[in-house]
Amino acid sequence: MSMAFSFRPHNFEANKVSWKQDYELNGRRCWVQPRRDGIDHEIFRHRTKWKLWSLSLTTTRPAPIRKYDERTKLEEGFVVPDSNAFGNNFRDYNKETERNKAVEEFYRTNHINQTYEFVKEKKEKFGKLNRAEMSIWECCELLNEFVDESDPDIDEPQIEHLLQSAEAIRRDYPNQDWLHLTALIHDLGKILLHPKFGGEPQWCVVGDTFPVGCAFDPSIVHYKHFKDNPDWNHPVYSTKLGVYTENCGLDKVAMSWGHDEYMYLVMKENKTTLPPAALFIIRFHSFYPMHKNGAYTYLLNDEDKEMIKWVHLFNKYDLYSKSKVRVDVEKVKPYYLSLIEKYFPAKLKW
Numbered sequence: 554m555s556m557a558f559s560f561r562p563h564n565f566e567a568n569k570v571s572w573k574q575d576y577e578l579n580g581r582r583c584w585v586q587p588r589r590d591g592i593d594h595e596i597f598r599h600r601t602k603w604k605l606w607s608l609s610l611t612t613t614r615p616a617p618i619r620k621y622d623e624r625t626k627l628e629e630g631f632v633v634p635d636s637n638a639f640g641n642n643f644r645d646y647n648k649e650t651e652r653n654k655a656v657e658e659f660y661r662t663n664h665i666n667q668t669y670e671f672v673k674e675k676k677e678k679f680g681k682l683n684r685a686e687m688s689i690w691e692c693c694e695l696l697n698e699f700v701d702e703s704d705p706d707i708d709e710p711q712i713e714h715l716l717q718s719a720e721a722i723r724r725d726y727p728n729q730d731w732l733h734l735t736a737l738i739h740d741l742g743k744i745l746l747h748p749k750f751g752g753e754p755q756w757c758v759v760g761d762t763f764p765v766g767c768a769f770d771p772s773i774v775h776y777k778h779f780k781d782n783p784d785w786n787h788p789v790y791s792t793k794l795g796v797y798t799e800n801c802g803l804d805k806v807a808m809s810w811g812h813d814e815y816m817y818l819v820m821k822e823n824k825t826t827l828p829p830a831a832l833f834i835i836r837f838h839s840f841y842p843m844h845k846n847g848a849y850t851y852l853l854n855d856e857d858k859e860m861i862k863w864v865h866l867f868n869k870y871d872l873y874s875k876s877k878v879r880v881d882v883e884k885v886k887p888y889y890l891s892l893i894e895k896y897f898p899a900k901l902k903w
C-alpha cells in the first residue's frame with residue numbers, strides 16, 4: 554500500500570513514521586501513529602485531501618487535540634459527515650424506508666399520549682428517585698442493551714452513541730472536561746426503558762420533546778398525529794400560550810415526558826457540580842422544535858436565550874457523531890471515570 558502523505562504537521566520531522574492502517578472513522582479509513590510524546594496522530598482522508606488530528610485517549614496525557622488541513626494550513630473542528638450510517642440525510646423523517654415506518658409509528662403513539670396530565674403524573678412518579686442506587690458508569694453499562702426506536706440515524710446500542718458523542722466533543726474542546734461528561738451522560742435518562750424502572754415504553758422515553766399545556770407547533774416531527782391527542786381540542790391547552798405567560802422561561806414549562814427531563818431531575822437532586830449550562834443542555838437537547846426550528850420563542854426568557862448557544866454547540870456532536878464505528882470502551886473508560894468522580898457522588902439515586 555502506498556503511504557504517500559502530502560501534509561507536513563508540526564514536528565513532522567521528529568517523528569520517523571511507519572504508518573499503520575488502524576480503523577474506520579465515520580466511514581473513512583484512518584491511520585494512527587502513536588508517538589513517543591504521548592500524542593497520537595490520526596490521519597484520514599476527507600473528500601480530496603488528507604487531514605490530520607492529534608488525539609490523546611488517556612487521562613495521564615494532556616490533550617492538545619487539533620485537526621490539520623494541509624491545503625488551508627488551518628486547524629479545524631469536527632467534520633460534519635455528509636450522510637448518516639445508512640447513507641441518508643440526518644433527521645430525514647420523510648424518506649420511505651423500513652426504519653422510518655417504525656419511527657413514524659413511534660411518533661404517532663408519542664403524540665397521542667403525551668398530554669399535560671400525563672406529564673404531571675410521570676414527573677411526580679419518577680421524580681421520587683426511589684427506584685435504584687447506582688453510579689453514572691453503571692447506568693452507562695445498563696444502557697448497552699437498548700436501541701432507540703425514534704432515531705432514523707443510528708441503530709447501535711445507546712452506550713455507543715454516548716461514547717461517540719463524548720469523544721467527538723472532546724476532540725474539539727479538549728480542555729472543557731464538563732462538556733465531555735455532559736455528552737457522556739446526556740441520554741442516560743433512557744434508563745427508564747430498563748425493567749428496573751418498570752420498563753417504560755419507548756414513546757415516553759425517547760424522541761424529540763415539545764411543551765405540553767399549550768398548542769403543539771407544526772414544526773414538530775410528524776405533527777399530524779397530534780389531532781388524536783386529548784389536549785388537541787382542550788380550551789386552554791390548545792391555545793398559543795396555554796397555561797403559560799409570555800416569556801415565562803422554560804423552567805416553568807412542562808415538556809413532554811422523556812429522558813431529558815428525567816436525567817435533569819437525577820442530576821439536580823443528586824447535586825452534580827456540573828455547571829448550569831450542562832443541566833440546560835441535558836434538559837433541552839431533544840427540544841428540536843425550539844433549538845432547530847426556532848419555535849416557541851414566546852416561552853423563552855432572557856436566560857434561556859443566552860443558554861441556547863450551548864445546546865447548539867452540543868447538538869452538532871449529539872447528532873452528527875452517530876456512526877457505525879465503535880469506540881473502544883475499555884480504552885476510554887478510565888478518563889470518563891475520573892470525570893464522573895469529579896462531578897458526581899459515587900452512587901446516585903435514580
Ligand SMILES: O[C@H]1[C@H](O)[C@@H](O)[C@H](O)[C@@H](O)[C@H]1O
Nearest residue numbers: 701703704759760761838839
Ligand atoms: O430520536 C432521537 C433520540 O431519541 C435522542 O436521544 C433525542 O435526544 C432526539 O431528540 C431524538 O430525535
Ligand SMILES: [Fe+2]
Nearest residue numbers: 739740838839
Ligand atoms: Fe437524547
Ligand SMILES: [Fe+2]
Nearest residue numbers: 714739740871
Ligand atoms: Fe443523544
